[in-house]
Amino acid sequence: MTTYQRYVRTIAEGSAIERLVFFSDAVFAIAMTLLVVELHVPTVAAEDLASALAELGPEYLSFVLSFAVIGAVWMSHHRKFRVIVRYSQALLRLNLFMLLAVASVPFSTAVLGRYGDVQLSVYIYAASICLIGFLLSAMWIYAWHSHLIDPDVPVDVFRYVLVQSFPIPGIFLLSIPIAALAGATAAEITWAAALPISFTITRVYRARV
Template structure:
């Protein structure tokens, strides 16, 4: 009797682990797909020079050179989307079993990631304007905050993590520091749109502050 009961419990445990593994795999695969599409379509924001065939040989180099600022905007957006993918990877690398609330928090984050090609396109086309800079900064701020919501949820739900793993709170501090940089850049754009863009580089600086580096690569 005891042996049969133990076998049944073991079978239930295996089935539960299999379902958790399947759910986690679906969550990560869907998330990676969203990031892959978002980072790929960024390039569509760069217009291809439209020159008459007879003028192409003479003016194509000049037209491509004029795309320099657009290419810089694309490069910045590519790096930022890639950075959010790395953040997302670190958020969920110790996750063992997602629940319904985590699914929706993840969808919220991915929704703001999906908006990045749009706000990046506006920034590339109208980068000298205050509103384009603020729109992009607001999008980055929402990405940072929504990723932090996932981190806070995992801190409060350690049962969702692998056995013996606690979510490092220093990751939350890094996320809040990045969000603060994006938040400050929004009013800064009223004074100078270019200064607000350069201010985004402080996200790399704050991540290296000593009190945010505790815990190694966590």
């Protein structure tokens, strides 16, 4: 056995998955908390407060949207890492890239809140959500084929979890050409359907299997 093989066996790979999970949870929590930093109390006269708050409506909506999306991604990440029992360097890298995208969401949310009627803001936001979702799915696929998942997990459960992972990033990916063809508002309307469509697809798949 070479030095590198011993390194991989003793250090680079293993079953102490807790630190990865704790670190990931911290990044999710910080990203969700930072979303509210962009919501500022307007400095106006008391009689103008209602109209000033109304003007911040797009920023409130982008905050709620991002909180819901990051929350859904965290729940998906949590479910997957209940049965991912080993790690490898490749899995760590995929997780870090996914967390990089998660950490960028407060920025893309701020851009969307201020420039929601501009197509570029839609491209930036949708791309960040797509990247998170597809990297999370890539981790799940990699973990399965690399035998990092609990062997008691059957293949039909693996497929079911995979089906759960695709609708939300898929809808955000679809919104990019919609924004290009029909404008930013049309793309943003499709986002409102992301969670209901995800639940529907999951339920239909569950009924069929």
